[in-house]
Amino acid sequence: MHGMHARLPRHFVLEERLERYADVIELEPACLAGHWAEACAPLTPTGLGSFDEVRLDLGCGKGAFLVESARREPHVLFVGMDAEPLCIAYTAQHIVEAGLSNAIVVPAKGSNVCNAFGAGELSRLHLNFPTPYPRKREASHRLVILERLLEYRAVLSANATLRLRTDSQPLRDFTLTQLDLAGYNVVWTSDDERRDRPNEPSSEYEQRLTAQGAPVYGIWATPNPNAALGSVRQTASLSLVDYLPTDLNAMTYVPHGMQGTVLNLRNRASKRAE
Numbered sequence: 001m002h003g004m005h006a007r008l009p010r011h012f013v014l015e016e017r018l019e020r021y022a023d024v025i026e027l028e029p030a031c032l033a034g035h036w037a038e039a040c041a042p043l044t045p046t047g048l049g050s051f052d053e054v055r056l057d058l059g060c061g062k063g064a065f066l067v068e069s070a071r072r073e074p075h076v077l078f079v080g081m082d083a084e085p086l087c088i089a090y091t092a093q094h095i096v097e098a099g100l101s102n103a104i105v106v107p108a109k110g111s112n113v114c115n116a117f118g119a120g121e122l123s124r125l126h127l128n129f130p131t132p133y134p135r136k137r138e139a140s141h142r143l144v145i146l147e148r149l150l151e152y153r154a155v156l157s158a159n160a161t162l163r164l165r166t167d168s169q170p171l172r173d174f175t176l177t178q179l180d181l182a183g184y185n186v187v188w189t190s191d192d193e194r195r196d197r198p199n200e201p202s203s204e205y206e207q208r209l210t211a212q213g214a215p216v217y218g219i220w221a222t223p224n225p226n227a228a229l230g231s232v233r234q235t236a237s238l239s240l241v242d243y244l245p246t247d248l249n250a251m252t253y254v255p256h257g258m259q260g261t262v263l264n265l266r267n268r269a270s271k272r273a274e
Helices: 012-020 063-074 085-097 108-114 134-139 146-155 169-181 204-209 259-273
Strands: 055-060 076-082 103-107 122-128 156-164 182-188 219-221
Touching: 012 085, 055 063, 055 108, 063 076, 063 085, 063 103, 063 204, 076 085, 085 103, 085 182, 103 134, 108 146, 146 156, 146 169, 169 182, 169 219
Parallel strands: 055 076, 055 122, 076 103, 122 156
Antiparallel strands: 156 219, 182 219
16 A cells, blocks of 8 residues: 555456456455454364464565565465555455465455454564554554554464564654554664565565665564553654655655655755745
């Protein structure tokens, strides 16, 4: 779920694609809440099996990260969720063409996570390059806003990890404030995850951005079971402009979605200097 909406290529009939790969598209995820590991497991000679874990790729895009992850760990069920119909069609196609029995895709928004999964059902939640929504008035749409992070706690297991990757330093810094408020322990951070974890699967969007010189910031966090959340409230600034570095001219890369804002701020600073 990033800021670039997928477009239909020529001669691409979306409805036909969705119907062709319908076997790996789950339209009623709430019916499987609490039972994904068993309900999606293939039959075995002794009966119905069960996956060891259930992991969610929220905002899965066209499925490259999801499919490669599923290929590497066949005993884990990987669920991709995205609101873009074109992304659902491509992800489903890639799952089928890869012959995977441990991957499935759900057409839904991030706000539907708690309806789709049962309490403590997810062992991992991936947020790969979510849309930053840099303006304050759009902040409620961020997948890493306090309200969303509190909701995720209900479906994450005790030892689950939430893993964020982003090219946006402002979104990374904002996320750290939200994780603290929502009662998560940050267990690992990186300002260059591709350097630190070069063998991790990547998405098409990540490959495009890194080819343009984008950094990959990474955060891993776990829910703190002892966090006091009874009266938690938002105390962080919601505009990502407030998380930009002081010296804008020193920025060698401007994160996607903030190019216009940074350009305007640079121009204002230049006029003041004159």
